[in-house]
Amino acid sequence: MSKNAKQPPPGSGAISAIKFLDVYEIPFEQSFKGTWVGGLSGIDYDRQKNQYFVISDERSATSASRFYTCAIDIIDYKIDSVRFLAVATLKNARNDTFAGLKVMPEHAADPESIRFNPLRRTLVWSSEGDKALRGGRMVYQNPWIYEMDLNGYFKDSFLLPPNIQMYVGDSGARENDVLEGLSFSEGTKYLWASMEGPTYEDGPLASVSYANAPVRFIKFDNQSKKAVAQFGYLLDAVAAAPIPDSAFSVNGISENLCIGNQQFLVLERSFSTGIASCVIKIYLADFSRATDVSSYKSLYRNTAYRPAAKKLLFNFNSLNIYIDNVEGITFGPVLPNGHQSLVIIADNNFNHFEKQQVFLFEIVP
Template sequence: MKKHLLLLIFPILAGLFSCSSSRKAGTAANGFGQLKFIGEYIVPYNLPFNGTATGGLSGIDYDATTGQYYLICDDRSALNPARFYTARLYFSDKSFDSVKFTAVTTLLQANGQPYPDTKTNPGLTPDPEAMRYNAQKQLLVWSSEGERIVNEKDTVLTNPGIYEISRNGQYIDSFTLPSQFRMQATENGPRRNGVFEGVGFTPGYKHLYVSLEEPRYEDGPRAEPGQGAYTRILKFDNNTRQPVAQYAYKLEPVAYPAIPANAFKVNGISDIMVLEDEKLLTIERSFSSGVKDCTIKVFITDLHNATDISNINSLQTNTRFKPAAKTLLLDFVSLGKYIDNIEGVTFGPILPDGHRSLVFVADNNFSEKEENQFFLFEIIP
């Protein structure tokens, strides 16, 4: 979801900032533990790197073998060709010191060419949103939200997708897209900018989960203040790349009314991270025009008893299903600081005190009014 389209009206402190805190956030949830906030790091606006402008960081994953992080960028080839970065993050259990970008790699189409921008060929322009590293096969998987523009002047329909690529950006293959998730000119299927925002592998890489940010048209209206909504989580066989299940997920209501009341507002899943075969960490990101912060809530989500809704086309007309269960792990408001558009999460390395680290990243949408934030937590059993 592109927050830079939303007429934000507020000042943001620019520059580089690092801090540390002993604050514990959240409570033990389903055995995950508590999160202790260690620190924040902000990458300067449009930091130049190897001929590109860094920003739009919409997904993050950690490779424990090399100690590097993969960061997908949601630039739709507008500033530079669609791409991802690798970086190193320097921190301890006491402070978050710095982020150093180490490489930038262009995402390539099946024909080996970079993806075009919307002026060149809008039908082929991607909308990169999430990325995970498969250490078993030493390849990457990334997702695109596609495009849906339907108006009097033009119609552009580009299906969302999930793609396997090599670490040098070469296209390998794509996952089979269930028909319910194909873009349509009528109000059916996915909504624009509300599609595949999160991906994650199960332990052992047997399955891949993919989250839909917002409801399909058939599944009901979008979330509103005081009213939640149902979206979907998809499950794929990671070897055959075929879909095997879908689950309903109940979104929280939008956190605040928009100002003015008819302005843009949203709540949806901005990323997922798989913890166990049927247990996920899900991030919900709520934004309302005229409100300074994003409201970011992190949940432990359990799919164990959820209904497979693959054959249910409408969650409005067929309500005989059991959604995923979820437990609040962290509300970022507890940090008492400005929170931007968090769209990525990953486990990091083991900290010096023996506990695991957890890293979140925010997408600044290449706007000087927003921030490329990294947040570091310690997981306390």
């Protein structure tokens, strides 16, 4: 048997465990072609060219909203270097650059996830939209999923269902709890988008004392760009009480990655004020028997549907190191032993006290 025969190709659904191999830190002061390399929130792999697409969530503050192409050099099961190769500006539907959040918030982007379509050689990316007080007035901006070419130019958009859009009052999507994750399935036939947290109708956010907050996964037909199904996924409780107890804390989905057979690796990210590290868990979620909840107005305490089954694969706490704001996950190259690698990236929020970490894992079939 050849080395590559040990590991089925990405999308096969064959996985029993994941094994940590290494972590690499991108310097806080890293710059590339006049841009500040920070806020890296999504990552995907071009296997043919052995390069990665990485999106920054900067909202056109120091430079226009953008994504990078980079190489991650892996030697002897370790990350030797991360080399940035190109940067491209994200464009809106008019193929203009996005305005800065502090200048024209209605026309700013909040980039979160990016995925590569190897058949069309295009990229899809998501923005969470906005629902916040900006400059003394409320701004309501719907989230979006755009398709673009490899230079950032707009090609098409997905039609988002009404229940995940922004509305006045406690209705629809919450600010900063919207489209955090994207993943293709069945090749590129479908695109799955995961919400970070529940909509208002689906109940309160996860808390230290509240587990099983329902979050929606939306399945889109990649040809028609329309939603064809929605499914529920139940979050863990917030991992630790904030300090003080009244301070901010959150648990939500920061990204998903389809591994085939309606199964996904799901990143749950818990953060509590007063505690340095985030608690990051990787779950194997199975949607094969989950109920299509497209017609369900609310999933809160609703027992009439079947959510995705979930199994914990890895808790970053087991590494006993500082873990930052992990937001991106992708398949990487096949390792020397024939096993598939995973590359996971953390967003430093452009904060000197945070770390822009790149993690390398091995998939054990």
